[in-house]
Amino acid sequence: MMMMKNPLDPEEFRRQAHLVVDFIADYYSNIENYPVCSQVEPGYLTKTMPQSAPLQPAPIETILQDVQKHIIPGITHWQSPRFFGYFQSNGSTGNFLGEMLLTGFNSVGFNWLASPAATELEMLVMEWLLKLLQLPNSFSFSSSGGGVIHGSTCESFVCTLIAAREKRLQSGTKGDALGKLVVYCSDQTHFSLQKACQVVGISPHNVRSIQTKRSMNFQLSPDALLTAIEADVRAGLIPLYVCLTVGTTPTTAVDPLLTLSEVARRFGMWVHVDAAYAGSACICPEFRHFLDGVEGANSFSFNPHKWFLTTLDCCCLWVKDQSDLTKALSNDPELLKNKASETKKVVDYKNWQIALSRRFRAMKLWMVIRSYGVTGLQQVVRKHVKLAKHFEALLSADNRFEVVVPTNFATVCFRVAASDELDSNPLTQSLLESLNGSALVYMTHAVIEGVYVIRVAIGATLTEEKHVLMLWDMVQQHATHLLAKYISPN
Amino acid sequence: MMMMKNPLDPEEFRRQAHLVVDFIADYYSNIENYPVCSQVEPGYLTKTMPQSAPLQPAPIETILQDVQKHIIPGITHWQSPRFFGYFQSNGSTGNFLGEMLLTGFNSVGFNWLASPAATELEMLVMEWLLKLLQLPNSFSFSSSGGGVIHGSTCESFVCTLIAAREKRLQSGTKGDALGKLVVYCSDQTHFSLQKACQVVGISPHNVRSIQTKRSMNFQLSPDALLTAIEADVRAGLIPLYVCLTVGTTPTTAVDPLLTLSEVARRFGMWVHVDAAYAGSACICPEFRHFLDGVEGANSFSFNPHKWFLTTLDCCCLWVKDQSDLTKALSNDPELLKNKASETKKVVDYKNWQIALSRRFRAMKLWMVIRSYGVTGLQQVVRKHVKLAKHFEALLSADNRFEVVVPTNFATVCFRVAASDELDSNPLTQSLLESLNGSALVYMTHAVIEGVYVIRVAIGATLTEEKHVLMLWDMVQQHATHLLAKYISPN
Structure with missing residues (x-):
């Protein structure tokens, strides 16, 4: 058999990638010609595609024809100007270029050493955004806080729940006490919180989804929160965590952060503020008031992959005390030991998230901010x-x-x-x-x-x-x- | 202020993306001129970058100059031909084109309807790989199993641990019993398993890291596993899950899957086989014997983002009984209700993973297989x-x-x-x-x-x-x- 060209041969890379750039530019030019929501029937692709992997390579021109003919009809066009579903995930050229660069480098930045630029650019961009959102300085690396880019709000829920859980129970003494922890939210809170609780071992019976009312614009009521907490405390349970939302998924309701976090703090609870959708708006001074009271939170997250010209996946999380996260999520295996980490002068982001490996997502966020400016x-x-x-x-x-x-x-x-x-x-x-x-x-x-x-x-x-x-x-x-x-x- | 061009203007997209293609092709041409491991000092980027986000947009030419001058010196060049660290994460042109397309479409495929092609191409590619790896048909969608693309092995650990946990405890009756669950692995198993246990609420005290020996090529011994399980059973604990490895991280050792899974099955345990690194090799008939015995597992995973010409993030997981995963990870909020899901004839991958949102990762895997062939x-x-x-x-x-x-x-x-x-x-x-x-x-x-x-x-x-x-x-x-x-x- 012929030896093929190296799969990263620069000239072949150049030729093929230019073809795909034009393919995608044409896709955007023609996007209004497609049905916004795909019209295919379940199983459509199985009928047209071979049932086994091809033995031989196909030329890029053939593959792109197949994308046009078989893949595009099955796509719901989230980038269409007539897509008004869910919350949008709005891409941009700047973001696209960032994805190209981060894929091209493909540096696996689990710790500082594995690619210093990946860590340091992430810290920089998170500080830029902190200032842009006028988050309190207590969330900054210059204080004892800091920011990290996660893949999804659910990951941020999971990580902050674990941080809160470990802080409350102390590591290793779980057992019975885990069954007593209670998490609070409103009936408007994103359902990912329920799943995150399930992931970290908090029973669905211990998640209080407090009813909201249209007459109150679907805000979580501080009185209702207090009542629920007090009932649990009387029953011998342990209030652990409350999730407040700025811009709920059903109606973009905004919970009153200040009074709610005051209630939660009385019970030593962890307060998380989820501004997945509306956070992006708060870079405009006229919308910043929706974040008033965020200083009472332990953690805050928003998703640039909704309304910040950034594609999936990109969720920015800040915590007030980075040691809450790193105590709960660190490990220090021999394989990754290195002098930079031992100095404790660097951030090893593997200890801020679930997985070890991580994409260089800061690159796309940095490209977006540079390309469009504030x-x-x-x-x-x-x-x-x-x-x-x-x-x-x-x-x-x-x-x-x-x-x-x-x-x-x-x-x-x-x-x-x-x-x-x-x-x-x-x-x-x-x-x-x-x-x-x-x-x-x-x-x-x-x-x-x-x-x-x-x-x-x-x-x-x-x-x-x-x-x-x-x-x-x-x-x-x-x-x-x-x-x-x-x-x-x- | 001037209104800027639309950030997805197709002609501006075309112009800028072509520039970046050439930038990356040149990077690959010149990659051997860079130090493989970055030589910067901690904090190098803070010193050269502005401390606040720029107010005004910058032209792409300026941004690329900054990437060259400030970012590249901080990158550890995982794509360098002289990078021999950790396990490689080997990119390719085919993969790059796939990332371009999936970023360009940016369809958020949490369920079938949100982009049918994303779901169906993932199912197709997972079936292709199943056949290529000669996995037993019990892991196929044509049986009661199926495959899903996760972001990392740790995510696959977390999801299978939750599936095993819920199957054993039945939902909602946790409390005490959670503290009794025990997870087994060898001292060569990837440390992500420890973290995954921590995530799902299994105490570090209940993770048995069984010693291996050089004289046994660092394989997990079935006798040692049996001894450890029996001791825990005598102590009133519940053996839950064992992780076997094909190609361990320290030395690429291969656990004897057949005898180990027989031991585990006697106790009704969940068996996971992690072939993160070595799985890719098993597409060659001469290496397939390393997977012998995988038929005894409940789940199997490998990472195309190591040795399958694919960049981060891409971890393929198969389970023998898809309902084990979906019972543990499903939710069905009003916002996502749709007729296709209600027919139960489609796969909604949000119920196979932690997060709700998911990138169209199947696109890059499909592009890799099409571009290079088996x-x-x-x-x-x-x-x-x-x-x-x-x-x-x-x-x-x-x-x-x-x-x-x-x-x-x-x-x-x-x-x-x-x-x-x-x-x-x-x-x-x-x-x-x-x-x-x-x-x-x-x-x-x-x-x-x-x-x-x-x-x-x-x-x-x-x-x-x-x-x-x-x-x-x-x-x-x-x-x-x-x-x-x-x-x-x-």
């Missing part, structure tokens, strides 16, 4: 918020619709207005199905206090005013059609 | 093994050196030969420091049964025969120099 990143947030407020105003001016909660950021929650004759929930659900069925737009839903709402998350990078106006036209047309059917079903 | 991937393994055997033969023929364990794969463990006058450990350590100090090569070490060994992991994609011969020249020269100093220290 002013550019603020511009993006403001544009999306302005579009959302405009869409909210259009809905509010039409008595067929009801905006269910105030639009804090750039996600609008609305439904078909209820009346005596109309049952809003099934109608709103039908409206969503009708809109998504067009494949021209994509949105998702939430059910809050029994109310079915359509969530419109405006934040894809390519989304412009014309896309939101097109959505508004569609909402009106589909609603007209639906209501006509409902009122005269024959 | 024959090309086998060629890579065979080339590295051949180079390692050659290096081993050179060492064996020189009585100043001792090969400490047989070279099973492409990692050679050697030391300076001990004699009455020579204390091998400090000399071997000095030899490693002297070699690494040249910055022309990079290796790491292990300490096994008190013996300090230099580990030479041959597996970087660009490594050719000339690099191994250069290493051999250097080893001889540095040893000559050191031994001369030692024998006549004045």
